[in-house]
Amino acid sequence: MANKKPLLNTVLLLVLLITFVAGCSSTKSVHENPDKNELVLAVHGESETGYDPTTGWGRYGSPLFHSTLLTRDNDLKVVNDLATNYEVSDDGRTWTVTIRNDAKFSDGKPVTAADVAYTYEMAAKSGSVVDLTVMESVKVLNDHTVVFALKNPQSTFENLLIATGIVPKHAHGKDYAQKPVGSGPYKLVQWDRGQQLIVEANPNYYATKPFFKKITFLFLDEDAAFAAAKAGKVDVAVVPPVLAKQKVPGMRLLAVDSVDNRGIMFPVVPSGHKDKDGYPVGNDVTADVAIRKAINIAINRNDLVNGVLEGFGTPAYTVCDNLPWWNPETVIKDADPEGAKKLLADAGWKDADGDGVLEKGNIEAKFTLLYPSSDQTRQSLALAVTDMVKPLGISINVVGKSWDEIKTMNHANAVLFGWGSHNPLEMYNLYSSKTRGIEHFNAGFYSNPVVDDYMDKALGTTNKDQALEYWKKAQWDGKTGVSAVGDAPWAWLVNLDHCYFIRDGLNTGKQRIEPHGHGWPITANIVEWRWNE
Amino acid sequence: MSYTDTTINQSHISQLPRLNRRQITVLVMAIAAALLLGVVIGGFLLSNEKLMTNFEERSLSPSIEHPFGTDWLGRDMFARSLKGLTVSLGVGMLASTVSVFFALTLGLAAATMGRTVDGAVTWLVDIFLGLPHIVVLILIAFAMGGGTRGVIIAVAITHWPSLARVIRAEVLQLRTSEYVQLSRRLGRSRWWIATRHLLPHLVPQLLVGLVLLFPHAILHEAAITFLGFGLSPHQPAVGVILSESMRHLSTGQWWLALFPGLSLLVMVRAFDALGDNLRLLIDPHTAQE
DSSP: OTTHHHHHHHHHHHHHHHHHHHHHHTSOOOOOOOOTTEEEEEOOOOOTTOSOGGGTTTTTSOOSSOOOSEEEOTTOOEEESSEEEEEEOTTSOEEEEEEOSSOBOTTSOBOOHHHHHHHHHHHHHHOSSOOOTTEEEEEEEETTEEEEEESSOOTTHHHHHHHOOOOOGGGOOTTTTTSOOOSSSEEEEEEETTTEEEEEEOTTOOSSOOSOSEEEEEOOOHHHHHHHHHTTOOSEEEEOGGGTTSOOTTEEEEEEOBOOEEEEEOOOSOSOEEOTTSOEEOOTTTTSHHHHHHHHHHOOHHHHHHHTSTTOEEEOSSTTTTSTTOOGGGOOOOSOHHHHHHHHHHTTOBOSSOSSSOEETTEESEEEEEEETTOHHHHHHHHHHHHHHGGGTOEEEEEEEOHHHHHHHTTTSEEEEEEOOSSTHHHHHHHOGGGBTSTTTBTTOOOOHHHHHHHHHHHHOSOHHHHHHHHHHHHOSSSOOSSTTTTOOEEEEEEEOEEEEEETTEEOOOOOOBOSSSSOGGGGGGGGOEEOO | OOTTTSOOOHHHHHHSTTOOHHHHHHHHHHHHHHHHHHHHHHHHHOOHHHHSOOGGGTTOOOOSSSTTOBOTTOOBHHHHHHHHHHHHHHHHHHHHHHHHHHHHHHHHHHHHSHHHHHHHHHHHHHHHHHSOHHHHHHHHHHHTTSHHHHHHHHHHHHSOHHHHHHHHHHHHHHHTSHHHHHHHHTTOOHHHHIIIIIHHHHHHHHHHHHHHHHHHHHHHHHHHHHTTSSSOTTSOOHHHHHHHHHHHHTTTOTHHHHHHHHHHHHHHHHHHHHHHHHHHHHSTTTTTO
């Protein structure tokens, strides 16, 4: 009991101190005169695995240190980056790409077709999240032309040309992920893991040179980023929606639309199986489509947007709301507990023992909903949904876990996931029978042959419009589909706005619709950033 | 649990000159019991309505309807604090009971099972007392994967040494007393002596030990949970509430931390004072002050 009194006093002191600090700190902050050519950003996005595009860096776009064959402009239209031209053969299996001849890596060596081929070969071999299984080979035709041969046509292959940064064959060694060399607008100067990353403008960059010569990325958690913004220590800070309504002197709020969504993934097969690693698969409650549909109908998505996201978001009905391959017929009437109750009653769920929880046979309508414990927005969404479905007689136990733990439990329990990509391949990964139990993709083991057929057709066609039609049909074709009107393997909840505090006078150009928040999506147009005159 | 480090709070006593030690103890006991009952009964009667999210009443400052205010999901902070304290009480109670059990077993073993065992237990006690408490707690809770079980085991494993030392000393002293010697000469078994002579003498020590460990266990549970190694964030424990409130303090929602923190302090202080006074009463040197 030796340290009892000091501990007591420390706790008391702490409580008083934080209360005091909270009381005084909200009015005044010190804003330093910003250095004209330098920026300090607190926008998360530290990559655990480093900055090697062949193992996944930049797959959500904007790799910063690297340039890609194709890229998206601020309107998300696909335009050339390193490529000057590309042609697809009639059968869709041969892609010939010509690259520019003035591009150089930050070490001064030219970017050649050999580097491009090397990058794609390494990425295919890496067995990482970069999925190049469709690529049969990549060959160098001459110094500035490469030819990709595909095993079968794939309409989303274009996205791999957008999301794969080119690495130099001559400088791609073991520690490349820590010390990347690329041909992007910036080069990495220093990376202190868990703390900061410093980049400087790449003098050899071939396109518009960025205005800012040096950028420091601070890796702060959400509260610390907000505190840093209030203290005037950063020029851009990303904050959770719950803090976005706060006023920060000298800064303005920028809420950027995104396809970054949050939703609940349900295991759709009954329990009793194991996956290849021996982890349990299946859940008897969520395997019942009536339960999944009832939850989808009962949730009040508008309340979630206003209550949890402070209005910085929109209701979500699918993984791809408002994207070109989205089917608007998937929008359901929600906030309808009575409809949900009826659906459950029709499916044979009733509360026979009067404990407030429904039963069907000897199964009680109870299941666990996992969320990553460090994410407060997901926690709030999970808690709010739990309370919304409680009146139906569905009891959800909300449990916060680390990602490592979630990985071992996500086939047998519902999980509050977040997705959102500019690539429809993501939809394939979430719902295809082929991706069942792979990583976090189709964690619920959903499988529907009709959906599989539509998605295979969407991937396989060379006609872009036709591909969009197939993607839409996979969501709902009038009879079945992956949306809440169909099999409802997910309950999509909200699309988030990404909220940033930006220093007054800093012009960040036109912001594009951002994908799920890996990397630094806000820096996609970094070369356009400058101070207002 | 050492009997030397907790000095009598003289100023406390001089402010209340008319009350003697027993009266103070009874008073403190009444306060602690009232708090305990209040929390237990309150937590039991608490309607789930108040713990539910209510977007209409988000982030309200304290009022008559919500004496502790509401949080960012519109949950009543008074209800959450009460619920949090019941969780803390349960964890504290279980952890300190297990800890006392450890202390009793090891203390008895050290005093009765020969020199080797005594040496081993004393060494273990020294090791545990020498290591920084909170670090060991965090390590154990982390190794157990956090959660209620991890916290209970961590607190139980780290809190037994001082009580074990007291018990060992007490038993060593009792063993040399005449009636124990006599029993032994009369051929009574070790078990008989232990249960009939030793244990009854140890009961008061154990009770005081339990009461003194209890607030300590609660506080440590809150501390490691606050640091993120304890109970899961979905449980309404006080440590969780305090840690969550940190993020909202910068937006001026002071009530999220102040009231739950104060209720934890009041609870801990009450039981601490009760333990101290009981200890002083049982100790013949101070009982008559």
